[in-house]
Amino acid sequence: MEKKILVQSITHLNHNVVHLVTQKPSGYTYTPGQATELSLARPNWKAEKRPFTFTSLPDSEALEFVIKSYPDHKGVTEQVPSIEPGDELLIEDAWGAIEYKGPGVFIAGGAGATPFIAIFRDLAQKGEIKGNKFLFANKKERDIFYKDHFENWL
Structure with a gap:
């Protein structure tokens, strides 16, 4: 709706x-x-x-x-x-199948990192972030966003 x-x-x-x-x-x-x-x-x-x-x-x-x-x-x-x-x-109403299923190595490029922002934020808040790794790539250094957040969480 x-x-x-x-x-x-x-x-x-x-x-x-x-x-x-x-x-x-x-x-x-x-x-x-x-x-x-x-x-x-x-x-x-x-x-x-x-x-x-x-x-x-x-x-x-x-x-x-x-x-x-x-x-x-x-x-x-x-x-x-x-x-x-x-x-x-x-x-509209929320939808999507990207969900955390346990510790692992997560890979994203550019704007594809956005689902992981809420996922890692949630895990960090719960004290459950340990055991996760995140590989994040961009075309150029100037394209990087949320680097400090990802480094602090992981």
């Missing part, structure tokens, strides 16, 4: 990745690693839904997303740099 949320803050993590904090609808639930379909509540953009992973924890009072902007893609990610606090977004 579609829900309207307001952007509370947007922080640039590097040249093309932002950390977006929004309102959390009352009763909205998800698990670490899950995603939602998100669109901009703007004319001509409401139907342009794209999947984005939650980077906040389910018990947080806000929803958080880390989103990479692709200026050459004609869609939602192209519009990310224009999002401002107070803007309205639309989200």
